[in-house]
Amino acid sequence: MRIHVVNPNSSTGMTEQIGRTARSVASPGTVIDLTGGGTTCPASIEGHTDEALCVPPMLIQIRQAEARGADAHVIACFDDPGLGAAREVAARPVIGICEASVQIALLLSSRFSVVTSLCRSVPIIEDLVEKYGAGRRCRRVRAVDMPVLAIEEDQTTAAACLTAEILAARDVDRAEAVILGCAGMSALCARLTAETGMPVIDGVTAAIRLAEALAGMGYTTSKLGVYALPLEKPGGFGELSEVALRA
């Protein structure tokens, strides 16, 4: 089985870290096809604008990965940027790491909290959790208030801040599990679980495993409504991807 994991931002350090996590959690026999955002993409995704800029190149990568034989796709950014569009352009299932970790949290606990990077992302994640139907079971979205790249660069400080928020989620929010709300926190998941004794859920791990499950079942995204292929039109995705696939 071949899982395409795309880091939509242009930070190669983060792409590599995500790749390490993905390979370490994938089942034997699963090949990870790893891509990162090109240099025209923002170096990190912190808000709606960063999301918007990274999506068009990501859609091309998804189409290219499918041409290389991907059985499923994982979008490795916690804002799940372009998830709907990706489901339109892909024949295979597409999983966002926020949606994946929310689903896993719902299966393992009755109430959870999320810890993300910046405060400005809190309402974005609250809205995603609500959209995914888990608003009532999410106790709180917390932030360590560190930029994404700072988390990647200084994992020691990040771990300390995350530990504090995870313990607050347990003791103040009475959450039963915690979701790490940023792909850049993936490498810290095992350590945080060990240090806090809380079930800590990493979205990259969750999404890889859900992608394997969906691909293994042979399911594909429904093409009967919203997620039908984009219509052919001037300036549409068909033209764009044709050029890209020929390149």
Next chain:
Amino acid sequence: MRIHVVNPNSSTGMTEQIGRTARSVASPGTVIDLTGGGTTCPASIEGHTDEALCVPPMLIQIRQAEARGADAHVIACFDDPGLGAAREVAARPVIGICEASVQIALLLSSRFSVVTSLCRSVPIIEDLVEKYGAGRRCRRVRAVDMPVLAIEEDQTTAAACLTAEILAARDVDRAEAVILGCAGMSALCARLTAETGMPVIDGVTAAIRLAEALAGMGYTTSKLGVYALPLEKPGGFGELSEVALRA
């Protein structure tokens, strides 16, 4: 990996059918540990009372299966009877087939419908779907109005009725995917998918794959809140299961 699949009712025909589906969809290397409800359980589960009667023996089976080495448990009845209690008594993850198929439907479509057996189960399933956070994305819960055991016995009639409802879900509800709302419909899933061209989701398949995903990640149910082990007390689960495990 070892997945315990429990049919909470006492119909051995249905247990066997569920076992066949489970084995056919499990990943290579997954062992299916199949159990069915004892003779004190109802022959089918059609309403709250049937659910209530099947849960206590099922909890014992879960504890016993865990003693045999189960890595995860699947409750193979679409009402997800006893799911919360099962999560309390098990150390390993427990998946209900309704919750599992709702999660898969959310990943593959923007709107889905459910087709279940009896009309009297419609509000029960509506309530479950709402509880799982998918109320707004479920177009409609439909029923073929055949008892569970009739579906099992007369798969030809069942297939015809299900086809009609699936097409209505597509054309009237504008659903993009359909969930089969009864474990006894599992064997018909491939045929219905082929005949209707709709993505048709079977809960047993969905739950087996999610159980593999969760167990593969090494996750366990959070024991920090609602799903903590039942407290020891006279008449409590501890006493009950001790007797059962010695037997």
Next chain:
Amino acid sequence: MRIHVVNPNSSTGMTEQIGRTARSVASPGTVIDLTGGGTTCPASIEGHTDEALCVPPMLIQIRQAEARGADAHVIACFDDPGLGAAREVAARPVIGICEASVQIALLLSSRFSVVTSLCRSVPIIEDLVEKYGAGRRCRRVRAVDMPVLAIEEDQTTAAACLTAEILAARDVDRAEAVILGCAGMSALCARLTAETGMPVIDGVTAAIRLAEALAGMGYTTSKLGVYALPLEKPGGFGELSEVALRA
């Protein structure tokens, strides 16, 4: 009028206390038919498993009480265990003390809080309140974090802890009324009302009065959908209750 009050757990002390409350609040002319859980039931109900174990014997007691002429039934446990199943097996109305106290709180206040026994029950009660449509009007579910039997045994400590939480509900949550979230707190209701000046609502009292109201109107549970009698089947409630009624 004859009201059947069932304590689903096996604590005879609690059954007696519930009986005293029930008799003291019933209208003149109302006969309280009091039953308690048999020795196979847990001594207290603290979580989904305890609930599951107590329901099947309780359903038999409801059928037997109806054979003795009950005009309505009250399930005297705040988790409202088996309420849906009880409504299926009974011809007469069935009232749970959580649902009853939520309805009374909605009639007397615009916002209320609940104070229950253990922290682990908080999400269970939050979910019930939401299911009963009062989620937005419930400020908070609080817990004194005492086991049910400890509350029954040490009413002095319980009263002190409850007073503190009731005052916090008034001052911190700005609740206008408080619901006691455990049948074992019934005997403290008058004292807590007097000490705090808050409207304090006891579910046993609320349910008895609602049961009288429903029975007095001659209403019965609708048998046209979910609450129809359980279908006859091997291992079903029909067989079970026939044996019990002959005994």
Next chain:
Amino acid sequence: MRIHVVNPNSSTGMTEQIGRTARSVASPGTVIDLTGGGTTCPASIEGHTDEALCVPPMLIQIRQAEARGADAHVIACFDDPGLGAAREVAARPVIGICEASVQIALLLSSRFSVVTSLCRSVPIIEDLVEKYGAGRRCRRVRAVDMPVLAIEEDQTTAAACLTAEILAARDVDRAEAVILGCAGMSALCARLTAETGMPVIDGVTAAIRLAEALAGMGYTTSKLGVYALPLEKPGGFGELSEVALRA
């Protein structure tokens, strides 16, 4: 026990009919203190303006009835006009017939429909049902599209129209119970129940019984928040009611 039943409109025919229903369903020993809207009130309540015009005189009647010893109040109009204000000015519990019938429907069924008079009232009642937390359990609000006074004057036609809608509620909506959405339909309740075999809920009956239950428990509306007495001020209720009580 003394229950004040106020018909907020000025139709004396409807006031008398409500009085007959109230007296026929009240418990032995309950005295019905019946009042109707004065001649400055609209003859029927069909929309927000009619509601608004009837509330100030109704609040005076509530204060006067309390001075005469009322133990509880029933507002006998299905829009529940002035319910919040009435709870402010009354020391005793106040019950609206819409809220009361919704509560009873929730205790007797899992899904219900409402049948009201005019189509223009449908969104008003939908909003009330939602406000009372029952939106998800209300299948549909139907209308016979007859003005309130026409229903009162031509009960035969009204009964025929209501029967048709009740059967549609059962067969099309799959409702398990039906609420009559107008006080002027009270006298038809028994007949409609008999003719349709559906549980048909009349709000006057429901409210009288709930009022007895609340008064019997000795509960009063919480005065700790929204329902505190209106503040004294020029042009406020204090001045108004003082004049009225002296008159």
Next chain:
Amino acid sequence: MRIHVVNPNSSTGMTEQIGRTARSVASPGTVIDLTGGGTTCPASIEGHTDEALCVPPMLIQIRQAEARGADAHVIACFDDPGLGAAREVAARPVIGICEASVQIALLLSSRFSVVTSLCRSVPIIEDLVEKYGAGRRCRRVRAVDMPVLAIEEDQTTAAACLTAEILAARDVDRAEAVILGCAGMSALCARLTAETGMPVIDGVTAAIRLAEALAGMGYTTSKLGVYALPLEKPGGFGELSEVALRA
């Protein structure tokens, strides 16, 4: 363009202050037709009873203002009293200042808080915000706990209390904007914005501008359902307004 601004209470000081704000924010060419509640109205609106008392005279004023040529109406009280009724009796659009400020807040921020006068109004405003569909985006309804007339009389103290709550909304609630929850706070809006650096939204300003926008588009309230003219009937609005228009 002619905008009718009605202060439903009888405080002439507040009417004048609202008039000053209205005139200062209206577009050039907009004429403000200002009315205040007559002496039979409460001097301030703090709860459901005050609301109820002020509505019938306000409806007459709306009809009279329309006879004078009003193109739109603004109800300048944050409880939006009688908004539905006003939409029935008016041909032209009617805007409440709570609904208007909530709409503006939704366009300028992702999360907002409200600061109102009395604590007893908090649930009333929470319910309005929920009714207007913004419940999930409202972080908190706060109160300075000063009566409306005290705010008007002592603007210095009011400003200090409001500043404290606005800063708490920013720092504790993480609101991105704040709505002033009382017409009597209008005159403080510019000062509070300057002092706190927060976007502070005044409902009178918001409603005047929305009224201009609606009237400028030539839109009128839909008369096809709930907001149709009140039906003619004895004691109805037709009679009442005829008398008033002749006077």
Next chain:
Amino acid sequence: MRIHVVNPNSSTGMTEQIGRTARSVASPGTVIDLTGGGTTCPASIEGHTDEALCVPPMLIQIRQAEARGADAHVIACFDDPGLGAAREVAARPVIGICEASVQIALLLSSRFSVVTSLCRSVPIIEDLVEKYGAGRRCRRVRAVDMPVLAIEEDQTTAAACLTAEILAARDVDRAEAVILGCAGMSALCARLTAETGMPVIDGVTAAIRLAEALAGMGYTTSKLGVYALPLEKPGGFGELSEVALRA
């Protein structure tokens, strides 16, 4: 006042039509600064992918228009593509035509329906309406099932189809107002209003007027949370817009 109206797609015919509507509804003194999507944008926006492709160039246009002195921005596509990102990059208010028309519909009616172009857009619009808090008041999202460009090219057929759906919204859905769910329908609004007698709301008109109202009040988007300026970073919006502004 200067309002920037951007048509995010590359259809110049549609851009011109939107410009005609915008100019015809703007207040005297308002200058419309009209832009359309460049040739790299899709010719119409029908689904998530089309949305994604049009957003990055649109964000540049918003920044450029602001440099030209825009006081507010209108995104003239009913999917409100890039609305959140636009609010980040703009100092001035940004209005989407879906959000605007929903707000206007809420002020004029108690229940509305939407009529859009393609069926595949129905769930997208349902989700937007829900996000804007109007889910409960939207009776139904209907589609004429014509592609956007076909509507623009054949306005006669479009008008006939729209009339049929608007009448169905009135008679079947019992909607009191109808929103046109596509910018390409703007030119038909007056004709449809006249033909059907329904209040028909065009989003371009609604948004222009709301933009004038917001800009006239001097309000700007809150920069204290989600809508703060995008952070500076490699590949971020700062770099991109600097290049564009120099060009």
